[in-house]
Amino acid sequence: MPILQLIVSRLYQHVLELKLWLLGSLICAYLLISWVLFALAGESGLTDSPLTFIYFAATTASTVGYGDLSPETEAGRMVAAFWFFPGALLIFSAVLGRLTGVLVEGVRRMADGNGNFERVQNATVIVGYRRDRTPLMVENLIAGQDGDDKIILLADSKNVEVPEGVRLIRAERMDALQSLRRAAIPGAQKVLVYAGSDAETFNTCLAIRELNETVHVAAYFEDRDTARRAGRLAGIEPVVSNSCEALVRAAQDPGAGQILMALSTAGLGATIYSAVIETEGTTGGNGGATETAFLEKALSGAEGTLIAVSQPDDAAFLFRPFPKTLKSGGSFYYLASARLSESQILAGLEGSDVRVSV
Known part of the structure; x- marks a missing residue:
């Protein structure tokens, strides 16, 4: 019965x-x-x-x-x-x-943030939520014109004001592999980490590398030593607050603080952008390298200004006077009112064997 x-x-x-x-x-x-x-x-x-x-x-x-x-x-x-x-x-x-x-x-x-976007490819993932910073980050991502049409926010906060068009994933821990999977980390295009503490940010960066070995990760740290250590061990690009330096520059040179802020904010005038140049043969007489003078001329013709370069075998930034040539795989950084397309840059470069990854 x-x-x-x-x-x-x-x-x-x-x-x-x-x-x-x-x-x-x-x-x-x-x-x-x-x-x-x-x-x-x-x-x-x-x-x-x-x-x-x-x-x-x-x-x-x-x-x-x-x-x-x-x-x-x-x-x-x-x-x-x-x-x-x-x-x-x-x-x-x-x-x-x-x-x-x-x-x-x-x-x-x-x-409610309980969905699963694990199958989403080429998304931009923001890990961590700051009420006063995250909406501005989203605004700058969209204004940067770098294909950030799919933005996913992974947050542990109960009260999250999700910016329009952003998909939310809520989790108890930022460094939990399952939460990062749900936030589409395995197939992400780029990741921004802005967690509650340097320790959590560091652990999250390591967890991200477990799921995706090639994605570009930019992470914010308060401590410079922790940032340096994370960059070396997790292979990420650490960002440390330069508020002290900016304050000194603003005091010594009036207006410098506003200039520095404008240069880092998309949509407020000239902004810093980067690209990678790849040369299969010879351009300007240098095998596997590109004449920096040609690159500078090409950017100038597209309303851009070359400000720094870095060689593939050296992480240091090189400013004016620039090296004579930029090796294949090297990065260059320029100022422009908007991100330049590959065709805009190549229009002023001599040699059909040159490719640019923007």
Whole structure:
């Protein structure tokens, strides 16, 4: 008896929750019984073809009622009136309600940050949330014109004001691998880490490297030694606050503080951008290298100004006077009112064997 009560209780619970298996079973049983009843009533026009019967059931259940198929016998009309019409409406309403519930639940989970974007590719992921900083970060990402059309925010804060167009993932820990997977780290294009502390930022950077060995990661640190250590061990680009230096520069040279702020903010005038140059052959007489003078001329023709370069075998930034040549794989940094495209830069470069990654 207890076993029977348990079965009845479970079945009753599934009926209340309208489980998909139960709904599917009811639909199949209802269609089978209906087909038998119409067949016994002599409605061969409805029952001879399974596709015809399904079409009739669908148009009836959805209340479309095209009128091209209908019972022709008295018995068939009685079956339709007292069995098929009421049952079809009930089942159609149940299916519609179930689908609506699933969609609403999915949207609610996404809005609450409980979704999963693991299959999203080439996204820009922001790890960490600062109410006074994150919206500005999103604004600058979009203004930077670097393909940041899919932005995912991984946050552990309960009160998150998600900027428009940003997808939210909520987690207890920033460095949890499962949370980072849900935030599309394995297929991310770039990652920005701005966690609550240097220790959490450091651990998060290491966890990101476990999931994606090649993605470019920029992380903010308060401590310079921790930033340097993270850059070396996790292979990321650490960023340390230069507020002290900016304050001194602003005091010594009035206006310098505003200039430094403008140079780092997209959309407020000339901004610093970077690109990588790749040379397969010879440009300007140097095998596998590009004449810096040609590069400077090309940028100038596109309303840009070359400010620094770095060679692929040396992480140091080289300012004017620039080296004579920039080796293949080297990076160059320029000022412009907007990010220059590859074609804009190549238009002023001599040699068809040069490619630029912007």
